[in-house]
Amino acid sequence: MKTTVVIPNYNGKKYLADCLRSLEASEKERPSVIVVDNGSSDGSESEAEREFPWIRLIRFPENRGFSAAVNEGIRESGTAYVFLLNNDTVVRPGCISALERRMEQDERLFSVSARMLDLKAPERMDGAGDLYSALGWAYAVGKGKSASRYDAPLRVFSACAGAAIYRKSALERTGGFDELHFAYLEDVDLGYRARILGFQNGYEPSAVVLHAGSATSGSRYNDFKIFYSARNNVYLIYKNMPPLQLLINSPFLLAGFLIKALFFLKKGYGKAYGKSLLEGIRLCASPQAKERRVRFKGRNLGNYIRIQLELWVNMFRRI
Numbered sequence: 001m002k003t004t005v006v007i008p009n010y011n012g013k014k015y016l017a018d019c020l021r022s023l024e025a026s027e028k029e030r031p032s033v034i035v036v037d038n039g040s041s042d043g044s045e046s047e048a049e050r051e052f053p054w055i056r057l058i059r060f061p062e063n064r065g066f067s068a069a070v071n072e073g074i075r076e077s078g079t080a081y082v083f084l085l086n087n088d089t090v091v092r093p094g095c096i097s098a099l100e101r102r103m104e105q106d107e108r109l110f111s112v113s114a115r116m117l118d119l120k121a122p123e124r125m126d127g128a129g130d131l132y133s134a135l136g137w138a139y140a141v142g143k144g145k146s147a148s149r150y151d152a153p154l155r156v157f158s159a160c161a162g163a164a165i166y167r168k169s170a171l172e173r174t175g176g177f178d179e180l181h182f183a184y185l186e187d188v189d190l191g192y193r194a195r196i197l198g199f200q201n202g203y204e205p206s207a208v209v210l211h212a213g214s215a216t217s218g219s220r221y222n223d224f225k226i227f228y229s230a231r232n233n234v235y236l237i238y239k240n241m242p243p244l245q246l247l248i249n250s251p252f253l254l255a256g257f258l259i260k261a262l263f264f265l266k267k268g269y270g271k272a273y274g275k276s277l278l279e280g281i282r283l284c285a286s287p288q289a290k291e292r293r294v295r296f297k298g299r300n301l302g303n304y305i306r307i308q309l310e311l312w313v314n315m316f317r318r319i
Contacts, residue, residue: 003081003096003165005033006073008066012087013044015212020052022091031096034058034076036069065182070161074171086162090119092208099165102204110199111159111166111191114207115150123147126211129156129203130188133314134249135256136233138188141203154203157310158191163209170199180288184225185232192240193294198303226269227276234280235289242296245308252315
C-alpha cells in the first residue's frame, strides 16, 4: 500500500487492541502500522507489541503530546501518504483504500478526513472534518447529527487528525504538526497553514471509522481539555493571521471569546478558561511562538482572501 498508519498511544489499553485488529482486517494487503507510545503506564504498548508483532512500536519515555508522537511516526514512514488514527477507533474495511483514491484524484488535496461515526451510536456522526470561523471557533462538521446526511464528499477547513490521510510531501512543506500545541487544535493549525500555501482539505464518506471519543482526556469538558483548547486557540490565531486579518476579525474574535467565557462560567469552568486564555497570550509572547509565526507573503494573498471569506461563512453556519 501507499500509506503508513500512525497511531499515537497513551494508556490506550481499553481500545488499542481493537483498533489494531480492525486494521489487520481492513485491506487485502495488511497496512504498515507505526504505534508511537507516549510513556504509557497501563501496559498497552507492551500488549500491542506482543499480540501484534507485525506493527512497529516506538516508545517515548514520557508523554510528549499528540503532535510530537505523530511527527515521529511521520518521519519514520516511507510511503506517499500517512494515515493518522486515534487509538480509540475501529476502522471499517476499505477505509484506507478509499482515502488513497480520493487523494489521487486531486493533487491539491493536503489531507482528507475519514467519515467518523460514534462508536456507541454508529448512526450518528462523530465528525466529517473541521471548520474554523471568524469567531475563533473550531467545530466538527456534522457532530451528533444523522450519518445519512453526510454521504457526499465535502471540502472542509481542515482534517480531523483523529482519522485522516495526509500527503507526506505536503506535510514536509508545511513543517508538520506544531509541538507547542501538545494536544488539541494542532490539526486545525496544520490545515490552516496548508490553506495559506494553496492546498485544500476534504472529507471522504466512503472511508468509515468508528470513534469512541475523549479516550485520553476522559470527558467532553475537563480542565485538561479546556486548558489546551483555549490556550492553543489564542496561539493558532496569533500564528496564522497576519496583522490586517487579525484587525478585520478582532470584533468577531472578541465576541467569540466572550460567548465561550460565559458558556464555561455556566459549566463551572470559568476560572479555568480565563487562566487558559492568559496562558495562550504568554505562549504567543515566547521566542518559540514568534519563531513559528507564519510570515505573510504577497504570493499567498489570494489564499488569505479565500480563507477570510470562508471564516465569515463558517461563522454564520455555526450560529
